[in-house]
Amino acid sequence: xxxxxxxxxxxxxxxxxxxxxxxxxxxxxxxxxxxxxxxxxxxxxxxxxxxxxxxxxxxxxxxxxxxxxxxxxxxxxxxxxxxxxxxxxxxxxxxxxxxxxxxxxxxxxxxxxxxxxxxxxxxxxxxxxxxxxxxxxxxxxxxxxxxxxxxxxxxxxxxxxxxxxxxxxxxxxxxxxxxxxxxxxxxxxxxxxxxxxxxxxxxxxxxxxxxxxxxxxxxxxxxxxxxxxxxxxxxxxxxxxxxxxxxxxxxxxxxxxxxxxxxxxxxxx
Numbered sequence: 001x002x003x004x005x006x007x008x009x010x011x012x013x014x015x016x017x018x019x020x021x022x023x024x025x026x027x028x029x030x031x032x033x034x035x036x037x038x039x040x041x042x043x044x045x046x047x048x049x050x051x052x053x054x055x056x057x058x059x060x061x062x063x064x065x066x067x068x069x070x071x072x073x074x075x076x077x078x079x080x081x082x083x084x085x086x087x088x089x090x091x092x093x094x095x096x097x098x099x100x101x102x103x104x105x106x107x108x109x110x111x112x113x114x115x116x117x118x119x120x121x122x123x124x125x126x127x128x129x130x131x132x133x134x135x136x137x138x139x140x141x142x143x144x145x146x147x148x149x150x151x152x153x154x155x156x157x158x159x160x161x162x163x164x165x166x167x168x169x170x171x172x173x174x175x176x177x178x179x180x181x182x183x184x185x186x187x188x189x190x191x192x193x194x195x196x197x198x199x200x201x202x203x204x205x206x207x208x209x210x211x212x213x214x215x216x217x218x219x220x221x222x223x224x225x226x227x228x229x230x231x232x233x234x235x236x237x238x239x240x241x242x243x244x245x246x247x248x249x250x251x252x253x254x255x256x257x258x259x260x261x262x263x264x265x266x267x268x269x
Contacts, residue, residue, distance in 0.1 A: 001160040005042050008153050012046050015111075015146060021139075023147070024049055025099070025154065027107035028075050032174055033167035037206065039157070040170055044177055049092070051113050052230045053132035055222050056125060057090045059240045061182060063124075068178060079105045085138060091118030091129055095138045097147045101158045109150050111143045132229065168192070169206055172199065176211060180218040181242035185211055219243060220256055227261055228268040234261045 015023045025046050027035070048054070058064040066089050077084065078098040087093045094112035098105045115133035123129040172192060176183060188199055188211070203211050222241040226232055235246050238261075243249035253261050 001157065001162065002038075004153065004157050004160065005039060008150070008157065009042055009046070011150055011153065015150065016050075019142065019146060021111045021143070021146070022049060022051055022113035023109060023111055023150070025107060025109050025150075026071050026075070027099075028072070028105075029171070031101065031106040032170050034165045035170060036163045036165050037169070037173075038163070040165075040173060044173075047174075047177065049110075049112050050225055051092075051132045052226050052232075053123075053125070053128050054090070054092060054112075055225060056128060056240055059181065059242075060124075063090065064179075064182075074108060074110075075105065078108050085140075087116040087118065089118060091115055091123045092133060093138060095140065095143045095147070097143075097151050099151045099154050101155065106158070107154075109147055109154075111138065111147060114138050128230065166206075169202060172203065173207070176203070176214065177218065180215040181222065183211075183215060215242070216252055217256070220253055223249070223253065223261065224257070224264065227265045234265075237261070 012023055012025075015021045023046070025043055032040070054067075058067065070088055074086070074096055077086075078096060083095070083097050085093065085095050092112055093114040093116040094110045097109045097111075099107040099109060113133055114137070115129055115135060172188065175188065175191060179187075185196055185199060188194075189196055192199070200211065203214070207214055209217070219241045223237050223243075226237045226241070227234070230237075232240075234250075238246045238249035241249075243252075250260060253259075253264070257264060259267070
């Protein structure tokens with residue numbers, strides 16, 4: 001299982017970096033409940049769209065909630081019609097491929113990052129929408145060759161003997177990942193009906209870091225993406241990924257990547 005997991009993440013990197021696709025994988029709650037911690041952690045970086053426009057859309061709490069609801073709707077549509085192309089409420093076009101387990105749809109893989117007029121009207125930040133998303137049509141011929149092998153590898157992974165899973169931790173871990181730019185420990189406690197000490201101890205013992213440190217790590221990755229792919233001011237990037245203090249953001253960025261945000265932008269470019 002470990003070797004297959006490495007091959008899956010390597011293939012995801014290949015699709016994203018060499019094929020010019022923006023590929024992510026998503027699963028329903030039932031599958032997440034029973035996913036071993038090692039698999040859940042390995043797939044986490046590929047569980048969200050990473051183009052700058054989608055990162056910025058998620059700064060808006062209501063739009064982020066619409067994104068999460070849409071994922072469940074996509075999963076239900078996969079169960080009815082298999083693969084399909086669609087456009088989300090934010091004007092992002094994507095090609096969806098179902099992932100099966102025991103003949104039932106357990107999740108889906110999405111090739112995203114193409115722009116189409118949003119069903120709900122003009123995008124909120126139309127310039128970033130234009131700059132971050134491809135104006136081309138989804139390359140269906142390419143997707144038809146490279147996406148099914150990804151789904152098949154994930155389906156084979158689910159056939160491997162796996163360690164037992166902790167459904168409660170899995171759901172908390174997923175919730176933290178989905179809301180990392182605007183979450184507090186108190187909100188997590190309310191969502192799952194647990195005490196602060198219980199949630200804190202569980203997360204740190206399993207993840208190795210506190211929830212705050214983990215969220216900061218994800219926010220810094222979002223910032224790195226925006227620094228490399230947009231011309232947004234550093235102050236605006238810091239605020240939009242969830243840091244209220246720009247000086248604190250710069251200090252954390254330097255500690256993690258051994259350079260300032262401005263140095264990273266110059267080196268990336």
